[in-house]
Every structure is written in C-alpha cells, then in structure tokens.
Amino acid sequence: MPPSRLSLRRIRNRQARSSQPEATDAQIARIDALTATGRTNWFALLAYLAFVIVTTLGVEDVDFFVDSRQTQLPIVGVSIPTFSFFIFAPVLGAALYVYLHLHIRKVTEALGKPPLGPPPLLDGTPIETHIKPWLLNDFVLRQRRDGAVSARPLDTLSWLTTWALVWFAGPFVLGLMWWRGWPAHNLLMSAINALCLMVAIYASALSWTKMRSDAGRRMTPGVIFTSAVCGLLCLPVAWLTAANSKGIAEWVIAYDKSADGSTRTWAERQEAWVRNKSDDPERTIYDKIRIWSWDNGTELLQLDSPDLSEAPLSVLPPEHADLNTARHRYRVQWCQRYGLTPEVCGGNPVNSDDTTNALWQARQTWCAETGLTDCGTYFAALEDDFTKREWPAYRSSVVAYIGKPNLSGKDLRAAILNNADLSGVDFGGANLKLADLKGGNLERANLSEANMDGAELDFAKLTGANLGKAKMKEANLSHASMEGANFSGADMEKAVITLANLEGADLSWAYLEKVNFSEANLEEAKFEPAYLAEASFEGARMERASFRGAYLEGADLGFSHMEGANFSGAKMKGAYLDWAHMEMANFSGADLERATLDHAKMEGAVLNLSALIGTEDEPLILEYTDLRAVINTGGALRFVDLRPAIFDADTDFRNSFGDATATLPDNVERPCQWASERLSHAEFYARWKGWLEAAPSRPVTEEGNEKWDIIAPDEWKEVVAAPPPTGCSWHE
Incomplete structure (x- = not known):
C-alpha cells in the first residue's frame, strides 16, 4: 500500500533534520580552513606593511637625488636604491593586499546569513563558539545581527581594530609611500604609486560592500562609486605632484611679441637686437599666462618641496671650508714662492689697509735691493696673476678633488637647500625653479642651463660658478658673492642682484631686462x-x-x-x-x-x-x-x-x-x-656720414661701412653721404 501524503511529508522532515548537522559541520570545517589560510595571509600583509612603514620613515629627501645614497631595509640589512624601493614596494604591497581581499570574499560568504552561512545558533550556543577564532570572523558575524556572536566588553574597539587592519591599513601605507615620494618629482614613480593606491582603494571598497551584502545588510553602492572616483583622482594628482612644484596646476607660457605676432626664440631675439634690426618697443616684453592657479592658496599645497638643507652633499676639508682663510693660507705660500716677505707681499688680497705708505715703502726697498726698476708695474702684474690665474686654478683643483654628487638634470623645483654646502656640485640642466638656496655655498658649481626662475639665492656663494644659459627670471641674488662667475647667455629678467659681488663675472649675451644691480660690485665684469x-x-x-x-x-x-x-x-x-x-x-x-x-x-x-x-x-x-x-x-x-x-x-x-x-x-x-642751420633728419645723417667719409683714416669705407651700420639708425643706414663744406677737413 503506497504511503500517504502526510507520511511522505514526515519522512522528508526527518531527513532534513538529520542532514542539518551534517551541513553545519561542513560549513564549520570550511570556515576553519579559510580562517587558517586567511590569518596567515593577513599576518604576512601586516608584517610587510610594518616593514614598508619603517623603511619609508627612514628615507630622506636627498636619497631620491643622490645615486650613492641608498635605502637601508630593516631586518634583512640590505641596501637598495631608493628609486627601486619606491617602484617595487608599492606594487608588491598592492598585490598582497588584493590577494588578501580575494580570500576575504570567500570568508564573508562562508560566514554570511543563511542560506550562505551557518545558522546563528548550534546546540543552543552562538556559532562563534564552534569556529576558529579570528577578529575578522567576529567582525562579519557581528554584522549579521542575529545572535551569531555574543556581546562582550571592548566590542567597539575590536570593530575599529579589525576595520583599520583589514580595510584601511593597506591604502594608508600605500598612500603614505606615494606622499613620501612626492619630493622626488618623478612622474613614473608617482604614477605607479598612485595606480597601486587606486587599486587598493577599489579592492577595499568592493570587499567592504560584499561583506555587508553577505551579512544581510543594506547595499551601499555609493561606497563603490566614491571609491572609484577617489581612486581615479590619484592619477591626475600624481601628474601634478611631478609636473608642478608650487601649488596646483600653474603653467607659465613665456613668449616674445614680434612685429608680425609670431613667437621668436631667445636666440632669434638676441640676433635681432644685437644687429639693431627691430625698433618694436614690445620686442622684449614677456607675457605670462596662468591657465589655472590659486595664488592665495598655493602655500597650503607645497608638500612636494624636497628638503636637502642638512644633507652633506659636498664637504670641503676643514682647512678649505672658509674661503678667506684658505685664500690667505695659499697667499702666504704663494708669496714665499716668489721670495716675498709678508710685509712686501701684502694681504689677502691687497686691500685698502695694505696700500699704505708702509707697504709702498717696503716694496720700493725690495725693488731697490733686487735691482728692479719698474716696481709698480711688476707688483701690479703679480697681483693680477694671483687674482686671475693662480688662485682660481688652485681653488678649482681643490673643489674638483672632493667627492660630490651629480645632480645634473634632476628635478629640484622648490627644493630647500638653504645654507647647504654645494661646492662644485653639478646641477647642469637641473630644474631649480623656486628653489631656496639662501646662504648656500655653490662655489664653482655647475648650473649651466639650469632652470632657476624665482630661486632664492640671497647671501649665496657662487664664486667661480658656471651659470651659462641658466634661466633665472625674478631670481633673488642680493648680497650674493659671485666673483668670476659665468652668466653668459643667462636669462635673468627682473632678477634682484642688489649689493651683490660680481667682480670679474662674465654676463656676455645675458638677458638682463629690468634687473636690479643697485649698489652691486661689478668691477671688471663683462x-x-x-x-x-x-x-x-x-x-x-x-x-x-x-x-x-x-x-x-x-x-x-x-x-x-x-x-x-x-x-x-x-x-x-x-x-x-x-x-x-x-x-x-x-x-x-x-x-x-x-x-x-x-x-x-x-x-x-x-x-x-x-x-x-x-x-x-x-x-x-x-x-x-x-x-x-x-x-x-x-x-x-x-x-x-x-x-x-x-x-x-x-x-x-x-x-x-x-x-x-x-x-x-x-x-x-x-x-x-x-x-x-637746423638740419632735417635726412640732412643730418647724410652730413654726418659725409664727414666720417672725409676722415684721413677712412673710417666709413670697407670695415668702416660696418661701423656705420652699427652706429646709424636703421632708417638712415643707406643714406647717401653729403660731403663737408669746401676747405673743411679733419684735425690731426
């Protein structure tokens, strides 16, 4: 006799009740397996993040720019290039972080509300007592709010700790690395760090929303959208940190207005005005266009200024550290080499106190004893040789001998280098825009073709430095010492060079419009x-x-x-x-x-x-x-x-x-x-040219024609010469 419907229903209920413990046991076994693996991955990630934090905090700004400086890895005791660390460490950190959250998604599924996860109670006790302990397990079960975990003291602290270590620690450390690398002004490094941070933020947001969904909580799609937007913003910010040094997105476009409105290069402008081919009053005016800038807020955003002020980039030996002391010591030796006593040789160099009757008398006596007739000429030539040849050559050899880094081509915008010893350092082609070099020692440094627009160099020492073709618009060089420095071809528009010492400096072909040289020493400058x-x-x-x-x-x-x-x-x-x-x-x-x-x-x-x-x-x-x-x-x-x-x-x-x-x-x-009589313009220049042609030395023929092209205004260069009055000739 076939069973009734009631009997079949009872049979099925008995089978379901008998299989429930088996299903729960399988779920618990799976949760325990996932917990064991997850804890291992979690602890490995935390250890790595701690390792990265300790290493990052030990990095100095100078490590990004000096090749010989390396980052010491704690625990392992290995040194690697700082650039390599900031490239590979975030990639590995992001990979470990994403791998952990790929595992966490399985854990949250296994711990989710039924039918995904186990029931809240098993044998009358919360399910938490039947699975392996882990902060994440308690965190997920607590999200279910169905009695799967018992309430205890410090639950809030436990919740915050779990959230911080699982969902916040990874993006925080990756963000810290990214921020710490900003002073390097390296677009590749900043972009890689930003991309890793973006991936971590997105993985964290997805993991969080899935955990809440598995726990039966309301979905929050806004979290994913907001995280995606924040992550995507990392890349443009990365570009700004590397491409812009002072504030947000400020570009300066400088161009020269020629008569036809076209843009001319600096070399073309030089050729135009040197040959006196242009009378356009606007030919040298620079127009600065700021596409987007926050002039009043940039100071709040100067987070990318590398601080190299305390870094020992170039250290002179103690006996050569002070320029005046070193010069005096060398002068004593130099005087002895020429057989001159200090009384005859004079000081360092001969100053107003030395040029007294006593010094003059001592030299006259020495000349008489040695049979030298032209005493004044001899000592003048000797002083000139010391000042222009022997001392500069000796000092250059000293600076060249010391160890110093090569910073050519480096991006040092807005760098802090005040009072730093940079003797002989090579900054050729470097970007030092808005850099702070106040009081720095740049003796015989190479700054050729460097961008130093707006740099602060007041009280800096640039003796013998090479700044050929450097860009120094609106730079401040007041009170700076620049004896014998080379500024040939430099663009120094509106620079401030008040009370500076440029004795013997070379500023040939330099662009110095509206430069302030008030009370500066420019003796024998070119x-x-x-x-x-x-x-x-x-x-x-x-x-x-x-x-x-x-x-x-x-x-x-x-x-x-x-x-x-x-x-x-x-x-x-x-x-x-x-x-x-x-x-x-x-x-x-x-x-x-x-x-x-x-x-x-x-x-x-x-x-x-x-x-x-x-x-x-x-x-x-x-x-x-x-x-x-x-x-x-x-x-x-x-x-x-x-x-x-x-x-x-x-x-x-x-x-x-x-x-x-x-x-x-x-x-x-x-x-x-x-x-x-009063002459017209044409008559005046014709008569002037005619008078020059009448000179016995013929100053306006052949080579002289070139002179007339130089001294005459453009419109009168081709004027026909009018001879002087009859009988009027040049005086010998």
Whole structure:
C-alpha cells in the first residue's frame, strides 16, 4: 500500500533534520580552513606593511637625488636604491593586499546569513563558539545581527581594530609611500604609486560592500562609486605632484611679441637686437599666462618641496671650508714662492689697509735691493696673476678633488637647500625653479642651463660658478658673492642682484631686462653684448667693466662708479647717467640719444663716433657735466646744450659733427663742419656720414661701412653721404 501524503511529508522532515548537522559541520570545517589560510595571509600583509612603514620613515629627501645614497631595509640589512624601493614596494604591497581581499570574499560568504552561512545558533550556543577564532570572523558575524556572536566588553574597539587592519591599513601605507615620494618629482614613480593606491582603494571598497551584502545588510553602492572616483583622482594628482612644484596646476607660457605676432626664440631675439634690426618697443616684453592657479592658496599645497638643507652633499676639508682663510693660507705660500716677505707681499688680497705708505715703502726697498726698476708695474702684474690665474686654478683643483654628487638634470623645483654646502656640485640642466638656496655655498658649481626662475639665492656663494644659459627670471641674488662667475647667455629678467659681488663675472649675451644691480660690485665684469633694457645700476661699482655692444636703453646708471668702463657700441637711448663717475670710460660708437648726463664725471672719457642726441621737446642739457680731457672724434651732437658743461684745454670736440641745435660753451670754437642751420633728419645723417667719409683714416669705407651700420639708425643706414663744406677737413 503506497504511503500517504502526510507520511511522505514526515519522512522528508526527518531527513532534513538529520542532514542539518551534517551541513553545519561542513560549513564549520570550511570556515576553519579559510580562517587558517586567511590569518596567515593577513599576518604576512601586516608584517610587510610594518616593514614598508619603517623603511619609508627612514628615507630622506636627498636619497631620491643622490645615486650613492641608498635605502637601508630593516631586518634583512640590505641596501637598495631608493628609486627601486619606491617602484617595487608599492606594487608588491598592492598585490598582497588584493590577494588578501580575494580570500576575504570567500570568508564573508562562508560566514554570511543563511542560506550562505551557518545558522546563528548550534546546540543552543552562538556559532562563534564552534569556529576558529579570528577578529575578522567576529567582525562579519557581528554584522549579521542575529545572535551569531555574543556581546562582550571592548566590542567597539575590536570593530575599529579589525576595520583599520583589514580595510584601511593597506591604502594608508600605500598612500603614505606615494606622499613620501612626492619630493622626488618623478612622474613614473608617482604614477605607479598612485595606480597601486587606486587599486587598493577599489579592492577595499568592493570587499567592504560584499561583506555587508553577505551579512544581510543594506547595499551601499555609493561606497563603490566614491571609491572609484577617489581612486581615479590619484592619477591626475600624481601628474601634478611631478609636473608642478608650487601649488596646483600653474603653467607659465613665456613668449616674445614680434612685429608680425609670431613667437621668436631667445636666440632669434638676441640676433635681432644685437644687429639693431627691430625698433618694436614690445620686442622684449614677456607675457605670462596662468591657465589655472590659486595664488592665495598655493602655500597650503607645497608638500612636494624636497628638503636637502642638512644633507652633506659636498664637504670641503676643514682647512678649505672658509674661503678667506684658505685664500690667505695659499697667499702666504704663494708669496714665499716668489721670495716675498709678508710685509712686501701684502694681504689677502691687497686691500685698502695694505696700500699704505708702509707697504709702498717696503716694496720700493725690495725693488731697490733686487735691482728692479719698474716696481709698480711688476707688483701690479703679480697681483693680477694671483687674482686671475693662480688662485682660481688652485681653488678649482681643490673643489674638483672632493667627492660630490651629480645632480645634473634632476628635478629640484622648490627644493630647500638653504645654507647647504654645494661646492662644485653639478646641477647642469637641473630644474631649480623656486628653489631656496639662501646662504648656500655653490662655489664653482655647475648650473649651466639650469632652470632657476624665482630661486632664492640671497647671501649665496657662487664664486667661480658656471651659470651659462641658466634661466633665472625674478631670481633673488642680493648680497650674493659671485666673483668670476659665468652668466653668459643667462636669462635673468627682473632678477634682484642688489649689493651683490660680481667682480670679474662674465654676463656676455645675458638677458638682463629690468634687473636690479643697485649698489652691486661689478668691477671688471663683462656685459658684451648683454641686454640690459631698464636695468638699474644705481650706486653700483663698475670700474673697468665692459658693456661693449650692450643694450642699455632706459637703464639707470645714476650715482654709479664706472671709471675706465667700456661702453663702445652700446645702445644707451634714454639711459640715466646723472651723477655717475665715468672718468676714462670709453663710449666710442655708443648711442646716447636722450641719455641724461647731469653732474656726471667724465674726465678723460672717449666719445668717438658716439651719438649724443636729444629731441626738440627734450633737448639734452649737460648741467655741470665734467667733460675735461674728453675726446669726441666723429661723434654726432644734436639738440644738445653743452654750455653748462665743464670743458678744459684738453677737451677736444674739433672732429665731431653737429648742427644749429647743438651749442658749445662760449669759449670753445665751433668746428667748421658743424652746420650753422637746423638740419632735417635726412640732412643730418647724410652730413654726418659725409664727414666720417672725409676722415684721413677712412673710417666709413670697407670695415668702416660696418661701423656705420652699427652706429646709424636703421632708417638712415643707406643714406647717401653729403660731403663737408669746401676747405673743411679733419684735425690731426
């Protein structure tokens, strides 16, 4: 007789009740197996993260830039390159973190609410008492909220600890590594770290939402979306940390406006103004375009400035650390080599205290004893040899001998290097934009083609340093020591160089528009030909400096000392020279149109082929200008009043040229070649060229034609020469 429906139902219930313990036992066995493996993986990850944190905290900023500096790995005691550590450590950390969460997803499934996981009670006790203990197991069971775990003290602390160690620790350590690598300004390293952090954040978010879903909690899709957005933001931020050094996303585009609106390179601009081919007043103006910048908030975001101020990058021996002491020691040896006593040789170098009667008398006595007749010339040549050849060569050999890192091409934007010893360090082509080098010792360092825009170099020591073709816009070099430094071809627009020492420095072909040289020492410096439009030299010392062919339009040279300076061929339109000391200076071929010379001291200066020209509205009036012994051969004068100037018997304007707009003192005879009437522009330049062609030395033929191309304005270079009046000839 077949069984009834009631009997079948009872049979099935008995079978289900009999199989439930078997299913629960299998679930518990699976949970225990997953727990054993999961704990092992978890502890391995925590150990690795702790290892990474300890190692990262021991890294210094200098380790990113000096190849000889390596990162010491704790426990294993092995040193590896810092760059390699910051490349491979986050990759391995992200891999271990993702692997752990791939395992955790199985654990949360096994511990989820029925039917995924076991029932909350087994044999009348919570299921937690039947499985292997693990913080994660308790955390997941507590999320079920069905009595699967008993309430105990410190449950909240346990919950926070588990969340921090499982879901937060990985992204935190990877984020720490990424942040710590920002000062390196390395896009590859920053991008790899950011990508690892992005993967960790995404894995953590997915693991968290799946755990809550398995525990029967409400899904929170916003967590995944927010995590994905945060992760994706890591890559652009990584680019900004490597590509931008001061604030967020600031780019500066500098270009030069030519007449046709096209962009010209620096070399093209140089060629244009050196050859005097452009009269465009805007030809040298830089327009800065900031695509996006937060000017008031950038200081809050300067997290990527490497601090190398305390790093021993270049250490001179104690006996050579102080420049003055080392120079004095070498000078004593140098004097002995020439058989000179300290009383005869003088100090380090000969200073105002040494140039006394005692020193002069000692040298005269020594010369008499040795039979040397031309004593002054001998010691002058000796001093020149010491200053320009022997001491620089010796010092260079000392600096070259010491060990120092190679930082050429490194990205050191906004780096902190104040008071650092960087003697002889190679920064060639490095990016030092906005770097802080205040008080740093950069003696004989190589900074050629480096980007130092906005850098702080006040009180720095740059003696003998090479800064050829460096970019130094708006850099601060006030009070810096730069004797003998090379700035040839450097772009130093609007730099501040007040009270600095550039004695003997080479600034040939440098771009120095609106640079402030006030009260600087520029003795024997070379500016040939440099671009110095609207530069300020007020109160500067420029004895024997060379400005041959330089562009000084609108420059302020008032109250400066330029005795013996060379301004031949210089473009000095509108220059301010009031109260300047220019005794024995050479202005041959200089363009002094609209220049002011009131109270200037020009005794013995040379004005040959110069253009001293004012305008009808603003004629040049040389108030108390000292022109004693000044020679002007072939120069042109127009709209100039020389009556208030100081002449003497040696002042010679006999071979100059002018018209009725130029006036001489009453006691000075007007030369015959000077026109008695006011000439037009065309007539003036034709007569001037004709007078030059009439010179016995023919200064305007063959080579002279090139001189006329230099001294004449563009529109009058091809003017046809008009001969001087009959019987009017040059004076010998």
